[in-house]
Amino acid sequence: MKWILSLAIVAATLSTANAIEPEEVPGHLQKIAVTVKTERASGSGTILAREIEGKTYAFILTAHHVIDDLRRVTTRIEDGKEYKTVKYDKCKVTQERVIDGATVGEQTLYCRVIATSPKYDIAALLVLWPDKFTKEETLEFLDGLPPVGQDVFHCGSPSGQQLGHNSLTEGIIAAQGRMFDELPYTQTTVSALPGSSGGMVVERETGIYIGMLTLGITNTDSFNYIVPSRRIVKWAKAIGFEYLVNSEAKALDFDEISDLPIEAVAKRGANKTGVNGYEISGYISRAEREAMLAEQGFKLWIKHEDSPTLAVPDPSIR
Numbered sequence: 001m002k003w004i005l006s007l008a009i010v011a012a013t014l015s016t017a018n019a020i021e022p023e024e025v026p027g028h029l030q031k032i033a034v035t036v037k038t039e040r041a042s043g044s045g046t047i048l049a050r051e052i053e054g055k056t057y058a059f060i061l062t063a064h065h066v067i068d069d070l071r072r073v074t075t076r077i078e079d080g081k082e083y084k085t086v087k088y089d090k091c092k093v094t095q096e097r098v099i100d101g102a103t104v105g106e107q108t109l110y111c112r113v114i115a116t117s118p119k120y121d122i123a124a125l126l127v128l129w130p131d132k133f134t135k136e137e138t139l140e141f142l143d144g145l146p147p148v149g150q151d152v153f154h155c156g157s158p159s160g161q162q163l164g165h166n167s168l169t170e171g172i173i174a175a176q177g178r179m180f181d182e183l184p185y186t187q188t189t190v191s192a193l194p195g196s197s198g199g200m201v202v203e204r205e206t207g208i209y210i211g212m213l214t215l216g217i218t219n220t221d222s223f224n225y226i227v228p229s230r231r232i233v234k235w236a237k238a239i240g241f242e243y244l245v246n247s248e249a250k251a252l253d254f255d256e257i258s259d260l261p262i263e264a265v266a267k268r269g270a271n272k273t274g275v276n277g278y279e280i281s282g283y284i285s286r287a288e289r290e291a292m293l294a295e296q297g298f299k300l301w302i303k304h305e306d307s308p309t310l311a312v313p314d315p316s317i318r
Contacts, residue, residue, distance in 0.1 A: 019140075020207040028207055029155040029200065030166040032137050034093040036062045036111075036125070036198060040069045041286075042303045044156030044199030045093060045125070046209070049137040050243060053253055058133045059244055060093055060111055060125040061232070062198030063214050064118050065300055067091055067125070068286040086262050088113035093127065096165045115244075115260040118283045120183070120235050121214055121227055123198075124244055126257065139202065139209040141245040142229045145186070146173050146203060146210045154190035154213055156199025160303045170204065171222065178225060181284075181292065185225040186211050192224050195303035201226045218299050225298075238266035 020028050032047040043066030048059040070089040075082060094108045109132065111125035127133070146152070150173040157165050171189035178185045188201060192213055201211045211226030233245050241260055242249040266279045290300055 022205045025153065025202070025204065025207040026168055029153060029168060029202065030098075032139065033155045033157070033166050033199065034060060034095045035157040035160065035165055035195070036060065036066050037092045037094060037108075038067055038069050038089075040305045041066060042157065042160050042195055042305075043197035043301070044195065044213075046139065046198075046200040046212075047133055047137050048139065048244060049133045049135050050247060051135065051251060052130075052257070055130040056133060056135055057130055058127040058137065059114075060127065061200075061212065061244070062123050062125065063212060063227070064116050064121045064123045065214070065286040065289055065302060066198045067113060067116075067123050068118075070113060088116070088262065090128075091125065093125070094165075098166070113262070114257055115239060115241055116263050117235055117265055118263055118285075119265055120231055121289075122212070122232055122235055124236075124241070135247075138247060139200070139207060141233055142203070142208050142210045143233045144230055145176055145228060148173050148175060150210075151204040152188060152190060152201050152210065153204050153207075154188070154192065154196070154199055154201045156192075156197075156213065157195045157303075158191070158193035158199075158301075160195040173210075180215070180225070180296075180298070181289075183231070184228065185215075186228050188213070188224055188226055189222050190224060191222045192216055192301045193221060193303075194301055196224075196301040197303075213301060215293060215298050215300050218294070218297050224301070235265065239264050 034045045036043050036045040045060040045062035048061055049056055070091055072087050074085045090110050090112055092108050093111055096103050097105045109127050109129055111127050114124050114126050116123040152171055154169045158167050169191040174189050175187040178187050196213050199213050200209055201213055202209050210229050213224055213226050216224035236242050236244045239261055243252050264280050
């Protein structure tokens, strides 16, 4: 039965150029998992290496609420009209390096926020250092829905970089179509902690990306929800950025990447107007999203700067 489910998922992927053997999946996930850090919060992200103008660069896929405090809005007045410009500050991604079971170092790299959707809770970053990662450090995406009962892995930074980096948990797909803010989410039983937000959830046998963990029920760590990969794929295609989720799609150069919209959900039709030709989604801040979810008994898996870390037992206490 597992073989049949895995075969069905492979058939719905955008590409099979980077197929992973089942025994290689855990190590590969840990290799492409990063901690996404801002001044006030941290979460998880996934490396998606792509070739740009002859060099290999890493895009980082994470949740918008992880990088929300990087948002800056400037206002100017021209001819009596008010214009607002939205920009995002740079952030950092950090990754531990482990050899033979021992941590041998840590690398921190700067990223630029290149496209976001607050409505869909998606953000794409670009690591500014070329050839730091290889083309193999990526994942294929499911353009569909995984079956209920599917075995899955989550890999991210539960409890933050210091204690939870590159941590792997397992579970199943428990349900489809749970609605939050009029958008469907997929329910999973993988374990999570503050810092897991933005981390990947993949099909266990193949490592195919099936969603991004973002929220869960208060007072439990294994009743969680993911942004389905098909929403991420749909968004990427809609803004002209399919290359993010499909390594075999048309590659973008740096001019095209610079022209990607901030906070857009789709390109507008020929007879419609928008910001640089894009339909801009309504902005929702992390604080607003947290408050809305709290009223329903849910929480985001973001790690705030002042969040307590896991307590280390005192050996003197028996």
